[in-house]
Amino acid sequence: MLEIIAIRNNAEEIKQRLAVKNFKEINLIDDVLAVDETRRSIQTKLDENLSKQNVIAKEIGDLFKQGKKEEADKKKSETVSLKEESKQFETGLAKAEEEMKDILVRIPNTPHKSVPDGKTPEENEVVKLVGEIPALYEDALPHWDLAKKYDLFDLELGVKITGAGFPVYRKQGAKLQRALISFFLDNAIEAGYTEIIPPHMVNEASAFATGQLPDKEGQMYVTKEEGFYLIPTAEVPVTNIVRDEILETLPVKFTAYSPCFRREAGSYGKDVRGLNRVHQFDKVEIVQVVHPDKSYAVLEEMVKHVESILQKLELPYRILRLCGGDMSFASALTYDFEVFSAAQKRWLEVSSVSNFETFQSNRMKVRFRDENKKTRLAHTLNGSALALPRIVASLLENHQTADGIKIPAALQRYTGFEKIV
RNA sequence: GGAAAGAUGCCAGAGUGGUUGAAUGGAACAGUCUCGAAAACUGUCUUAGUCGCAAGGCUAACGAGGGUUCGAAUCCCUCUCUUUCCGCCA
Numbered sequence: 381m382l383e384i385i386a387i388r389n390n391a392e393e394i395k396q397r398l399a400v401k402n403f404k405e406i407n408l409i410d411d412v413l414a415v416d417e418t419r420r421s422i423q424t425k426l427d428e429n430l431s432k433q434n435v436i437a438k439e440i441g442d443l444f445k446q447g448k449k450e451e452a453d454k455k456k457s458e459t460v461s462l463k464e465e466s467k468q469f470e471t472g473l474a475k476a477e478e479e480m481k482d483i484l485v486r487i488p489n490t491p492h493k494s495v496p497d498g499k500t501p502e503e504n505e506v507v508k509l510v511g512e513i514p515a516l517y518e519d520a521l522p523h524w525d526l527a528k529k530y531d532l533f534d535l536e537l538g539v540k541i542t543g544a545g546f547p548v549y550r551k552q553g554a555k556l557q558r559a560l561i562s563f564f565l566d567n568a569i570e571a572g573y574t575e576i577i578p579p580h581m582v583n584e585a586s587a588f589a590t591g592q593l594p595d596k597e598g599q600m601y602v603t604k605e606e607g608f609y610l611i612p613t614a615e616v617p618v619t620n621i622v623r624d625e626i627l628e629t630l631p632v633k634f635t636a637y638s639p640c641f642r643r644e645a646g647s648y649g650k651d652v653r654g655l656n657r658v659h660q661f662d663k664v665e666i667v668q669v670v671h672p673d674k675s676y677a678v679l680e681e682m683v684k685h686v687e688s689i690l691q692k693l694e695l696p697y698r699i700l701r702l703c704g705g706d707m708s709f710a711s712a713l714t715y716d717f718e719v720f721s722a723a724q725k726r727w728l729e730v731s732s733v734s735n736f737e738t739f740q741s742n743r744m745k746v747r748f749r750d751e752n753k754k755t756r757l758a759h760t761l762n763g764s765a766l767a768l769p770r771i772v773a774s775l776l777e778n779h780q781t782a783d784g785i786k787i788p789a790a791l792q793r794y795t796g797f798e799k800i801v
Numbered sequence: 802g803g804a805a806a807g808a809u810g811c812c813a814g815a816g817u818g819g820u821u822g823a824a825u826g827g828a829a830c831a832g833u834c835u836c837g838a839a840a841a842c843u844g845u846c847u848u849a850g851u852c853g854c855a856a857g858g859c860u861a862a863c864g865a866g867g868g869u870u871c872g873a874a875u876c877c878c879u880c881u882c883u884u885u886c887c888g889c890c891a
Contacts, residue, residue, distance in 0.1 A: 420850090420851070420852095423850065423851055423852095423860085424851060424852070424859090424860095426851095426860080427850085427851065427852085427859055427860040427861085428859080428860090430859085430860060430861085431859055431860070433871080433872085434859095434860090434872085436871065436872090437819080437870095437871050437872040438819075438820080438871095438872080439871090440819085440871045440872070441819040441820090441871085441872065442819085444819075444871095445819080452871080453871090455871070456870095456871045457871090458871085459871055459872090460871095463871090626811095626847095626848085628811095628829090745849095753830095755848080755849095
């Protein structure tokens with residue numbers, strides 16, 4: 381949610397920047413300004429009225445103390461019209477506030493100046509490409525076939541137990557999951573993040589705070605009785621740790637492993653084969669809450685962190701700076717990481733690292749005290765480090781040999797084996 | 802699922818209709834003292850909206866939402882949550 385004060389001060393600039401995101405409803409900016417105007421004028425009138433009422437109440441109190449009952453009773457009548465008026469103002473104010481919020485939640489975050497124009501993923505900017513695409517042997521297999529060959533995971537069995545997109549991992553496949561989670565967490569801890577194990581369901585307030593609600597309601601699973609949402613990413617519970625807080629020390633750095641649940645209705649074909657897209661997957665997330673002056677330096681730091689992991693896994697990867705049209709609603713700048721999946725011969729997204737500036741913190745009221753002891757909104761950032769399924773897909777495909785799948789050296793002490801056979 | 806108690810500032814904890822935005826203690830911060838530190842002493846110390854160039858003014862908030870009243874942290878209603886006990890269970 382953009383700050384109303386920022387819109388008030390920079391309406392034109394904000395409109396221009398939203399155009400980069402291909403935001404169509406630019407008129408919402410003027411709408412929200414108009415409502416804000418109304419809101420403030422009502423607020424002023426209401427405050428004046430209440431002030432008058434307070435004065436009279438105090439006078440009546442004094443009269444009673446002096447024993448002047450008749451005079452006090454007489455004064456009571458003076459408040460009648462004030463009270464009625466105040467009631468109307470209060471109703472009007474509540475309505476204006478609600479309207480304002482309704483509009484604000486529909487306006488996306490403004491993109492950073494470095495965000496390229498563009499509407500489709502094809503227009504994302506490739507900022508870096510590292511590693512070589514391995515030359516696979518002749519009968520190299522895509523990961524879903526490798527899974528069968530080595531009995532690593534079973535999607536059909538998941539269908540029986542739950543439904544499509546719920547893989548069952550087995551044997552070395554299961555151990556590999558556990559190894560990757562520990563490996564990712566240890567890397568994050570090494571980089572100064574505090575490990576968290578969060579709840580895997582959140583309430584409505586938390587889902588709203590990080591921006592999953594109201595617009596992405598359909599992407600989440602929800603429990604029938606309580607109305608709890610199964611988390612689509614650990615970002616939601618972890619970022620909500622600092623909701624409504626005034627933080628004494630920055631930065632706050634959290635990392636968390638969690639399963640992630642996504643409904644993702646409406647995808648078909650080769651894009652969803654194997655582990656390319658599933659409804660439940662594992663992910664290690666990193667989250668930072670930082671001083672506004674530092675957030676872009678921190679974003680680069682987080683990018684470096686993700687890079688270092690991919691390098692240790694010996695996977696070819698590229699980094700994309702997302703164009704305006706491909707960015708998420710809440711982000712000001714996003715880097716996507718893709719690894720090359722050698723047998724499928726395509727790039728798979730494995731991480732997304734974003735700076736949200738004050739977009740989330742404004743909703744969540746995450747503040748800190750600045751140099752002048754004034755409270756200010758902090759900047760929030762997060763990134764996947766990393767999401768497992770596509771890493772596994774790429775790991776299996778890229779490192780396959782005629783007599784087994786090699787485990788990267790850095791990962792071997794976690795798996796306990798050097799090769800999947 | 803049954804029963805009881807409770808929800809006040811960063812924390813503890815007073816306060817049951819009229820200078821209570823809120824006593825007192827602790828923590829924290831600044832200063833005095835000290836070579837330095839501790840102790841002691843002094844001071845500061847909620848957040849948000851709104852008006853104002855500013856100083857500052859006004860308003861709101863004592864779990865949430867309603868109600869009674871000239872006036873509510875204090876009275877009434879509803880809801881939420883917490884704690885304890887019983888039951889069930891990992």
